[in-house]
Amino acid sequence: MRAVQVTEFGGPEVLNLVELPEPVPGPGQQLVGVTxxxxxxxDTHQAENSYLAPSKLPLVPGGEVAGRTAGGQRVVSLLNGGGGYAEQAVVDAPTTFAIPDGVDDLTALSFIVQGTTAWLLLRRSSHLEAGETVVVHAAGGGVGSIAVQLAKAWGAGRVIATASTDEKRALALELGADVAVDSRADDMTETLREANGGKRVDIVLDMTGGVTTDQSIAALAPFGRLAFYGMASREQPKAIEARNLLGHSTTVSGMWLPHVFKLPGNVFGRALDELFELALAGEIRAIPGGEYALSDARKAHEALRSRSTVGKLLLDPAK
Structure with a gap:
């Protein structure tokens, strides 16, 4: 089968299209023909071995696929340890979910990671309450574009989106943000306060790190919450220390999606079901970010790392 393999860690240049044997399912697994x-x-962190879970070589990257089982059922699945950038993938039953009729692959793949991440950030990490002001950094991205929609659907009083281009800010406003500001502002603290009518904000969803995180923490109201779920800048924030948190009764949380499977009550399944229901009802939608051939996986990673993309990026294993 055709697959993308990494044999040395690095940037997009280490992604190589190769022929590999078809994977063999083990107990509790099944083979899926990837669509x-x-x-x-x-995935970019996985390829350079800078992810929270260490990578091992050789590696077929990719943590999510949509496809069909041998019996013809459409499913979407999270993969443990990679294996997704291929024509065939072995999936585990606990992290494989049926795709409802009326839901396309783009929507299913937008929700399996980015959608559930946005759901968890608002429901579990920041505990959004009606009327609160929510800041969504990187609002044009996969998580951000869904988080904007969920925050409005769940009663946020004001949603402030940040994004780096006019196109992304226009998209955020189209999705329901009340105001959209430039993520490259010199003083994000002041920018967020101005966007909130001079007041501090209640919740910030942040995947940037570095100065953006530091200045966002400074913009929080007493008992404000910053939910941290990534570090695209690859820069460590400096403001997460006791005196800064005590100064405004600030909560800073971290969220890594795999941990949700350790929670009782099938939280992940409930999140995905609710997202599918909202999509079928027309209340939220997935944003296409571009579809690349499997042979062009390098280009997809280059686009992600440049932070020029919007919405959800897909690979087509048939090309």
Missing amino acids: RIGVNYA
Whole structure:
């Protein structure tokens, strides 16, 4: 089968299209014929071995696929340890979910990671309450574009989106943000306060790190919450220390999606079901970010790393 393999860690240049044997399912697994592959920012970390879970070589990257089982059922699946950038993938039953009729591959793959991440950030990490002001950084991205929609659907009083281009800010406003500001502002603290009518904000969803995180923490109201779920800048924030948190009764949380499977009550399944229901009801939608041939996986990673993309990026394993 055709697959993308990494034999040395690095940037997009280490992604190579090769022929590999078809994977063999083990106990509790099944083989899926892949129809579309989801591309995540985490994949770029996996390829350079800078992800929270260490990578091992040789590696077929990719943590999510949509496809069909041998019996013809359409499914979307999270993969443990990679294996998604291929024509065939072995999936585990606990992290494989039926795709409802009326839901396309783009939507299923947008929700399996980015959608559930946005759901968890608002429901579990920041505990959004009606009327609160929510800041969504990188609002044009996969998580951000869904988080904007969910925050409005769940009663946020004001949603402030940040994005780096006019196109992304226009998209955020179209999705329901009340105001959209430039993520490259020199003083994000002041920018967010101005966008909130001079007041501090209640919640910030942040995947940037570095100065953006530091200045966002400074913009939080007493008992404000910053939910941290990534570090695209690859820069460590400096403001997460006791005196800064005590100064405004600030909460800073981290969220890594795999941990949700350790929670009781099938939280992940409930999140995905609710997202599918909202999509079928027309209340939220997935944003296409571009579809690449499997042979062009390098280009997909280059686009992600440049932070020029919007919405969800896909790979087509048939090309």
